[in-house]
Amino acid sequence: MRSTPVARARGISKWFGQVIALDEVDFDVAAGQVHGLVGPNGAGKTTLLGLLLGLARPDAGALEILGSPTRHTLEVPVGVAGFVDGPSLYPALSARQNLAALASLRGTYKASAVDDALEQVGLSDVADNRARGFSLGMRQRLGLAAALLTNPRLLILDEPSNGLDPAGKQHVHQVIRTLSDDGVAVVLSSHRMDDVAALCTDVTLLATGRVVFTGPLAKLAAESDETDYRVLTSDAAKAAVVAADTPGLRIIESGETLVVRGPVLAIDHLVIRLVGAGVALRELTPVMSPLEAAFLALTHTEPPL
Incomplete structure (x- = not known):
């Protein structure tokens, strides 16, 4: 049917x-x-x-x-x-x-x-x-x-x-x-x-x-290769240093809350590196859904700042 x-x-x-x-x-x-x-x-x-x-x-x-x-x-x-x-x-x-x-x-x-x-x-x-x-x-x-x-x-x-x-x-x-x-x-x-x-x-x-x-x-x-994630940790400054040293990641925003952009594999590596550096991960959330990210990527639309 x-x-x-x-x-x-x-x-x-x-x-x-x-x-x-x-x-x-x-x-x-x-x-x-x-x-x-x-x-x-x-x-x-x-x-x-x-x-x-x-x-x-x-x-x-x-x-x-x-x-x-x-x-x-x-x-x-x-x-x-x-x-x-x-x-x-x-x-x-x-x-x-x-x-x-x-x-x-x-x-x-x-x-x-x-x-x-x-x-x-x-x-x-x-x-x-x-x-x-x-x-x-x-x-x-x-x-x-x-x-x-x-x-x-x-x-x-x-x-x-x-x-x-x-x-x-x-x-x-x-x-x-x-x-x-x-x-x-x-x-x-x-x-x-x-x-x-x-x-x-x-x-x-x-x-x-x-x-x-x-x-x-x-x-x-799955069409979007990269997604923005909001990262909240116990040590924002140290987390930014770890993120900057993680291959495949870009820092979009730093401060008390860290926003990074990258593929899922790079996000996984970030989590592992944060734990290894003794930084507690309190929140890891996509800034937008994977569907929205794919929409923007395929229509060549820039996300709002």
Whole structure:
């Protein structure tokens, strides 16, 4: 089931005037897979999501959704649901009325289905409140509920955790995991590496419209050769001397807290050398996650100072 192709792109390109938004992109999503789509602003993520949702068509290449080539007409393929740049809602209508209106437009309205969708995303208690009073996180959850009404086989989500508090984020994460377990393919675009790490099995990284990495999440995390680590010891001055003498390490910041940069093997040697020098190691933490480090390395982005 999980090897079944749900979305398949080969060499797709899209341009707007002289601007190349996507440049010969290959992209595969299998049933039951949560596939992360990441990249800097302007990388082409929104354009690719729009193609998957049928909001635009590629100018070159081939795109198949649920086993069928996309047509030249602009329409959401049957079995596909989601949102880009946030869900569109009727602000004067309640959450329940919004979902009922959308279901009625499709000719699939069932009161029980609307109630089930609201319960799935944790909005039952505010089902009769007008959407204009909803927070950003509540609007995101209502957009997810609208997508669930269609029982999609391919779900497209753009920053689904945007505006959510920790409890709301965990609730949405659980909904996505349940959908994946049921065989739904999910394409999730996010700037938050913690969301990607928590949910995705595979990831595609875009930069300036091109794929710079695609594959298992663990492989992306291993793409960064060097990582910054924060080192807290019993003797900061002595630790800095030991670090400066450790092959493969660079000191990024010294003082009460030491920040060093290097491959994992060099960090291991540092720990051994500190213990040998009689310096107690109290904290050794990555300044950023391996995923963030790989993201910055592959997109040639400098980390903030």
